[in-house]
Each structure stands twice: as C-alpha cells, then as structure tokens.
Amino acid sequence: MKSIDISEVAKLSGFKASALRYYETLGLIQSDSRKGLRRQYDDTVLDRLALISMGQSAGFSLEEIGEVFQKDEHFEIDRQRLHTKADEVEQHIRQLRILARALRHVADCTAPSHSECPTFRKMMAEAPKLATRQKQSKH
Amino acid sequence: MKSIDISEVAKLSGFKASALRYYETLGLIQSDSRKGLRRQYDDTVLDRLALISMGQSAGFSLEEIGEVFQKDEHFEIDRQRLHTKADEVEQHIRQLRILARALRHVADCTAPSHSECPTFRKMMAEAPKLATRQKQSKH
DNA sequence: CTGCAACTTAAAGCCAACTTGAGGTCAACA
DNA sequence: TGTTGACCTCAAGTTGGCTTTAAGTTGCAG
Secondary structure, three states: OOEEEHHHHHHHHOOOHHHHHHHHHOOOOOOOEEEOOEEEEEOOHHHHHHHHHHHHHOOOOHHHHHHHHOOOOOHHHHHHHHHHHHHHHHHHHHHHHHHHHHHHHHHHOOOOOHHHOHHHHHHHHHHHHHOOOOOOOOO | OOEEEHHHHHHHHOOOHHHHHHHHHOOOOOOOEEEOOEEEEEOOHHHHHHHHHHHHHOOOOHHHHHHHHOOOOOHHHHHHHHHHHHHHHHHHHHHHHHHHHHHHHHHHOOOOOHHHOHHHHHHHHHHHHHOOOOOOOOO
C-alpha cells in the first residue's frame, strides 16, 4: 500500500517515466493520488507493468493489453478472453521453440546449404502450421 | 530450384508483395532472376521468410534478423551470434510461460484482488528476473 | 497483334509506441 | 524563504515497418 513516485516506478519497472505517462493516457495504468502535481503510485502498479511488459513481448498491442485489463461486469466474457490470450501465448511459444532449434541447427550444421539439410527441412516444415498469421488479419 | 513469382511467394509465405520488395531493399531476401522486370524467386526464399516471420514474432527487429543472415567470412562469430540469439529466444519463452500461467490464473482465480493472492504474487516475483529489458538498452 | 492484369519503381503516407521540447509548477532542503 | 531539480502538460517529432499512390512496363491469353 505504500506510495511510490514516478521515478521510483520507472526504476523498478524498467519503463521510462514518459512511457508511464503515456500508458496512463491509454488507461493501462493509473496513479492513485497526487502530491501536488506529482503522481503517486500504489506498488501494485508494478505487477500491472510486469504484465504489460510480458504482454508486449508476446506481441500484443497496447490496445489489446488494455482490453484484457478492462474488468467490466461481463466476467465470463473476460475469463474467456483471458484463456484465449493464454492459448495465443502458448501457440507463440511453440513457434519460438522451432526458431530456437532452427537457430542452433544453423549454427552447428556443417551442411553447405541448409535448404538441402533434411533436419533443417523437417523443422521448417513444422513452422507454417504454427504460424500465427497476424499479417493481413488486421481487419 | 523451381522459380516462382512474387504473388506466389506472397501467397505461400503470408507476406504481402510490398513487404517482400521492402525486405529486398533491406537485404533480407533476394530474387534470383528477373523475367523482364518481374522478380523470380527460388523456393528457398520461403524458408528464409519463415525464419524472418519467426524472428519477428520473437521480437527481433528486421535489422537484427538481417545481421544473423549475413554469413560473412567470420564463421565463428556468426555461429556465436546464432547461439546468442537462440539463448535470447529461450529466455523469451520462459517469460511467455509465466505470462500464460498468469493469464490463466487471473481467469480462474476468484480472489477479489490478484495482488493479494499468494499464487499470483509468487508468479509475478519470478518475472522480473527473466525480463529481457530491451527498454532503454537500445544504445 | 492487341489489350490488360499483374507486375515495376520512387516517393509519400500511415500507424503504433514512444520521446523530446518548451514553458510552467511545486516539494523539500539549506 | 528562496531556489532548485524533479516533476507537470501539451504538442510536435521520431522510428520501425510497412502500404499506398502515381506513373510506367510487360508477359501472355485471346
């Protein structure tokens, strides 16, 4: 419950103060009070920021992250949405596992051309199935 | 070895033709010949594009992806770089696993406030250690 | 051989996610 | 009680990753 100020939040979260103010305009976080003009934060903001950070690294836009945070009265819809997001993250993880394996393979394989290496070919063959096509799916 | 044209590559890869041309200007891909003005691609470009796509979803910039593709004469440096990238991807995976668990927890936990739920608190406590602070680390 | 859909280039435009800058306020320390 | 440095707001600027537009070219079906 202790109050911390913006520079402290910045230090602890790794986000710049300017980013924190920006997130506030988007409704992703709030300061719970002001000391004069200065924002004072409850330390639970740090959990929220950690989730934002992870959400970003999972490829979600700030808008999507904001939607997930909106705990409106429709609890069931909310829970469903969260599970859907979790599914997306797990899909993403599967893709990244292939990438990690591909990178290590390319690093170690002495074959002249990877496109002719059966191990590599087999790995690549798994990827398209998993690919989360965000490409043109916008809209 | 068969030659395919840009719209075919677009269809098969999920990238738009404009994106493919853009990637060419960045040196991420090349067309191996032209039929008149029109680009003709070797089908190995599809593997490359799959790697680009996965690299992007792992949060790497096109510039970083390009660097990894530069197979210059310094093979050892190249291999080292690839393993480093693979390490980053694996770190990223660990973070995403926490995110997935956190999302499912928030969806299912009936506690009034997650910040007071010990399960949630414990999960969040693991996150900061893993966080790949790309934030200000840019230079 | 003609027409046209599908390509081409170069430049400008767009969006998300911030950052920076200018000008102002104020908490706290000396 | 004054000053100073950390905060504030609002607007404009920046970067990355493309897309769109305009104007031109060309493979190929009919």
